[in-house]
Amino acid sequence: MMYAYLIKARPKAGKPNLFTWFDCKSDSRADREIMNILEDNEIETGRGADYQLPVRTDVPVYDDLPVERLLDATWCERYELDDDGRTWQKIVSAEAGKKPETTVTPDVSASASPAPFDASAEFEAPSFEQVSERLDEIRNLSDEDIVDSHTLPFNTELAHFWIGGMYTATPNERAAANAAAMDTDDSYLQNVLLALNSVEACKHCFNHIRLSLLNNIKKIWPLDGKAPALNLILSFAKEWMAAINDTSDKDGKHRADVVDKWLTRYRKERIESGATAGGMNKTDRDPTLTHTLDTLDIEIACALLPMDFDIYNIPGGVYRRAKEMVAGKESPWKEWSQKLRHCPGILDYSRAAIFAVIRSAAPNIHMMPGSHQVWVNTKLTESNHAAPDAETVAMAKNSDAPITTDETSDAAASEQKHTETVSTKEQPEITSMGDGVFTVEGLVGGQAATASVNDVPAAEKPKKKTYDELHAELHEARKNIPAKNTLAMETTSNEQMEAADSNEIAGSPEVSTSEGANADSAEAAAAVKTDAEPMPAVEYPAYFEPGRYEGLPNEVYHAANGISSTQVKDARVSLMYFDARHVSKTIIKERSPVLDIGNLVHALALQPDELDKEFSVEPVIPEGAFTTASTLRAFIDAHNASLPALLSADEIKALLEEHNATLPAQVPMGGSLEETAQSYMTLPTEFQRIEADQKQTAVAMKACIKEYNATLPAPVKTSGSRDALLEQLASINPDLVAQEAQKPAPLKVSGTKAEMIQAVKAVKPDAVFADELLDAWRDNPEGKVLVTRQQLSTALAIQSALLSHPTAGMLLTHPSRAVEVSYFGFDDETGLEVRVRPDLEIDLDGVRLGADLKTISMWNVKQEGLRARLHREIIDRDYHLSAAMYCETAALDQFFWIFVNKDENYHWIAIIEASEELLELGMLEYRKAMRAIANGFDTGEWPAPITTDYTDELNDFDLRRLEALRLA
Template sequence: MSGTNPVFLVRKAKKSSGQKDAVLWCSDDFEAANATLDYLLIKSGAKLKDYFKAVATNFPVVNELPPEGELSLTFCDYYQLAKDNMTWTQIPGVTLPSSEAAAAARQHIVDGVDTETGEVLEDHTENFGNESNSPAQATAPAPELTVVATMPLRHRVLAQYIGEGEYLYHVDASQKKEILRLEMDTDNSYVQNLLLAAENVEAFKKAIEHDIHKIVNAVKKVFPVDGKTPELATVIQFLKTWFETEHIDRGLLVKEWAKGNRVSAIQRTESGANAGGGNKTDRNPDYEHTLDTLDVEIAMATLPMDFNIYELPGSVYRRAKEIVKKKESPFKEWSAALRATPGILDYSRAAIFALIRSAHPEFYHYPGRLQGYINANLTETDHENPTEEALTAARHTPEKDAVEEANRQLAAARGEYVEGISDPNDPKWVKTGTSQPTTEPELVKNVGNGIFDVSALMQNSSTHGTETNPETTSNVQVQKADSDEKQAGDAVQAGEDDLGTGKEAVTVENQNQAEAQQNVPESQQEEPEAAWPEYFEPGRYEGVPNEVYHAANGISSTQVKDARVSLMYFNARHVEKTIVKERSPVLDMGNLVHALALQPENLEAEFSVEPEIPEGAFTTTATLREFIDAHNASLPALLSADDIKALLEEYNATLPSQMPLGASVDETYASYEQLPEEFQRIENGTKHTATAMKACIKEYNVTLPAPVKTSGSRDALLEQLAIINPDLVAQEAQKSSPLKVSGTKADLIQAVKSVNPAVVFADELLDAWRENTEGKVLVTRQQLSTALNIQKALLEHPTAGKLLTHPSRAVEVSYFGIDEETGLEVRVRPDLELDMGGLRIGADLKTISMWNIKQEGLRAKLHREIIDRDYHLSAAMYCETAALDQFFWIFVNKDENYHWVAIIEASTELLELGML
């Protein structure tokens, strides 16, 4: 045995088996010892199902300890486990075998051999001959067995390899020699590739023996030993795929690989059927076809235009992705039906297109008919080479102009004028007057040395106090911009090489200009939606949405701050984007105050305020019970079970009673004499037997009306009452049943709705608000109240109020520029800016929590906050890029009912520090 600590195992026998508990100890690990114990039990004729699993216990130090590596079925006759199930104690009242007998038994063992039985007791040896009384067998040498679990990984793999499909617990000397021979046989590429693959797959090295047995046999099924030797990379790919596949799917995986389909996973439909995907189709061999990629193909097949289905136009692909994202019809219905079809991934792309494009356009409205159509028409014999009929039905057009034609049709669908598709006589394309094209003035001029003239751009801005003359004509076709795509129109941009060279860098946007003006009154014209360029030239831009600004070119002050944290953090957040900070629906009080103070008109668009509970709405269970009780009290009273029972008993009392049969002949005769004459059928003069008289009495009793039942539930009693008084029961049925007053709150709500569907429930209002289907930031009434108090404090402040409400103020204006020292593009967006007699002032609104700071130390604390949070860095970038002369921070305390306001100017020293 090895030099490890000894392991003492016990397998307790089940009471129903009648077997004895088995113990074994050896100096080996638990797995090897457990395997040895199982083997010896099976060898002794026992069945493992008669025993519980083996348990390791503390090692007992007693004279009756069995020899190492030998099974003992008598040890538990003398010893038992204590309450901790770990320590062995002697069974009370049991006499242990004498030490002399034990010594005598030990005298029979000489050099590891029992002289009486001939059993060899060497380490790692077992005697297979002691089960027979034959002297020849008693002296036969026992085979040397090695536990497979104790062997190195390569030997464990080869042990299962030579097992011919059987799981090997042990190997004998001859099998071990074969294992060593295979390991050293470098000419056997099959075995060597298997061993190298096993050592290069981490899951294989951690696998248990049963999994090694299964995977080795799976390899032999996929790659037959007498066939072509597989490449090492292929074997490694199969091993990794096998271990990554769920146990229930591994059989299917082996079958697919054995057929030559190198699938990476077994994909299943929602019903659990195999979705296929292993065979070769008309798709690119390197293309991984899944249920998600099938959705894209389905969406493309639902589009009306023809195109090359193997060289997909970019516009068609983007439109298909949009259809999938929005789950538009008929894609949604086709996807649900095809995803539920077994083996759907085995069919070619042409078959999918032909199936969808050949169907009746209204089939998708009827799921049953659609599934029947799929079952009847989705047939294909050669998935890799679709027939010409299938390609024709799929409307496959491999011509070179297919992409251009698809783009033209998509442009027309978006509302653009396309020659040959759009109607040139449509009024929206016709002008009533003529005009000569004019050259628009350059809004941004590069005057050299990193200085840009933006006077033309700022001429009509709100800070200059001038307004643009209203336009009376328009050359722009109004259209709705797709929310999932960036619309840049036909923007003509200067290349990057033009920046910083002193040449003009101008962006001109032509929004699909028509050749004529529309003779439409100004009041009826729609405002064309702004189209933002993908690249912003240096200058000033108003009204840029948040998402456009944050995705635009240039380094923001936030990015510079992140770089000051660490370059590793900057790289993770802004370059590799492994750190993603998404907007949370949880309220940010700073954003709410910002909206109320600077852009109150955007409050409804960005925030969802908790709805007010209307008067009379149900709010608690008590109000529900109160309504139900009042409703039940207003209903006409129903007959109770006692009332119905009384009516039934009253009816039964009016019925004639049946004649008793009598216990004697005289009593029977007395009853017979009381029968009507027509029932006294025994002729006079004949003997009146008791049997004959009882027959006559029974015949009479049958003719009497049967009494109704007066026991049972209220419904059962109503059924009896309907027999005797159906009109009363009909009246009772027309009465409204009272509502139940017990159950959960949801049950009570449903009960109230059953009689008053228009009633309002506070829970439903709040649940609908919390669902937040529009993705807005949720604001409770309490939070809004606090924010409004903060807004009030800001507007009532003598200085802050004037800044926030100044008529020439501009909010969230975006500036793009180039840093002179580094040449890097930068962008800034101050909260507030205003122009006062040529003096340009900027400001940022900051909410802060400093309820416990003394007033005399507040200014110093705010200066420290500015430095710690790098506010001075942002201010320096604002002043440099936006050409601001002064900059202020407006701090407001957000702690409830304590909203002081402090205004701090960015000093020259702070700005210089921020520029470093």
């Protein structure tokens, strides 16, 4: 359906009125599209702007309509609205219909030079035949019928020059130019118009410069060849216009150099041969063979076949099967051929590069034109065509089914054809729905998902449900939830919640918090794990096709292809930040294992049975576990008290002294001569060795006493440590010492806590220590998020509040709910891949509901301002943008936010539905961000958030303060 809009300028703005038209599916889409067009052209409308809001009119039926979606500033000079405000009619001037007083035959040469002609601009003058035919045509025309070409709309003027027009245009020429500009089948001209519309310098130059630019474009890419890509024309036009505006280029040498460079790059000797796709560089192919676009088609077909063969010596069977694909224009050959044929210089790329870019692509990438083109542009970057690198050759040889000889080629080709037929039936079918939207039938559980809910015809869209209808249906569905699907809620005291409603979670197993139940469950799990065979690891595709995917792990989804809503939000921060985070990746933000209470609440409310996959809860300290140093000391004291008593040092000393008392006494030496003599006389006769005739000196007598004392048994020592005393006792009573050694030694009651733990372990190997349990939990070898018992208690309280809420509980426990489903698709406008993952989705009789669970902290917000604060939260955090992206990609009809306050013991719930206007605002902001991202990928430019210098001005409040201070 066609739509036309008038954008009136305000009288004081001094700007012309604007007009545009375009084709769109529905009224609502048209209203959004006109705002997109205005935004793309930086036209502001509404209060305070130069232009009023756009007004929809009837589509005019005239042959000089501007190009679709172009804002024409000259339309209102020729046409005006009728009294009904919708119908366009031509403006009748006062001089209309008057014949000039004198009829003058127009001078073609004069009209062809409105500005000084620059010979260096390579202008191609019209032929003599063209001039003669034109003179015959204009002889019967008045001066008013012949207009200067610069008065025509920009696209019409370009088309006029493109089809051979001169600096003036007759009615027939204008009609032909309009028809050419609107001919969408002429891809070459359409690319030229789009490219030159993007080069601002082309809009403000002399006509002969525009004509020269068009002639040079035709010279580089002749009309009889393939239409060049839009980006090539755009690059050449920018470079050529930059040379035109170079004031130092007096003789036009710079412009000539630009043209020569592009001729050398894209045409060279192919001007004579007619080939425009390359073929002048040496490649890895047999130099005796001529490589053309036809032989390229055969290579493409061979690369699509899965058989294993030497790519430089293609077997006959493979070659014949490839020719069949080309002749029958089979898919995906025709899509690959279309993409590669249009690549500049494609014939210069090696055979290995052609095979590699095809064989390393996703199997169904040809079903997605935008992604297909991005893949080709990204991967086809070979520089050494004659000697491809090892990685390229390895990808080129990637294959599964072996085939080695010509004799087996036919059989293998036939078998491959059968395999393709079978796999086509078994594999998910991707079907185009138009406008870059695809559906995947049977991709997950036989369900189909579309990339855009707006593509469903209005008559087939389910009716949006009111809150009361929604609440009633949710309540009715909740009655059918099996009673056994309950989740016991732990609290600080480990008691179960009494409210049955807050316990019900559909599809969740029963969880018991008792120690016995945990032990039984652990034993059962261990038995199952021991007996069962190991489960094979799940393999996920490296590239996700458009569609719906359930059960993708977080790490797989976040590493998958496609732009997520988080990345779009980063682009709204600035394109510089987006580039640093997601393109060049100079900013790395790894997920920290530090707990986010919101993630914990999210897991408990949506997927409680998978809590242990991501979180590690602080272990419960069992009763009887050693927790502090005092408990260790108490155990050691009790253990030591139970042991048989050991001999003390005093008791050992007494035994030693008693032994010493039984020994004969030593003869004292004496302190004087008389005492020594008396001691000597007590010695036995045999030890009195001093002769009668010898003098009895003290020294001689002491020697005899010492000799005698040496024959007596020595007394044991009675001083020293207990161990030293035990050694003395062993010399006189070894049996008693051996008996003492059999007694268990008491544990030490001093030392560090670690030493005391080791002492306890020595006598109680099965002892449980709180420090060891907590240390093992904190070591976190699996890298999970650590959750303390207090944090879990808070999260469980929030979970209980959610499940007890009349609406939130119904949404979270609905039997047909799906959680964390991943959707992959394409943005219709930019062609970029996108992915979304709403927290919750529910299908109610064809109405698809989506919801996100959000935790907030608003304990200090007054009740009267709470709704405004929640709205600010949605806008500031771009929740509305994510919701619009979810609705578009996941085909959701209504969207809700479940807000829950996470402040301790203050867990109120707010259920907020996204209005149509809020979703529209989010969609427009999403579209704007996506266009910016696409432009960044196209140009490689990622501007910072502030790119221009500015003067800081006072706001109204500051101005009032300034005025007050001036008057003070």
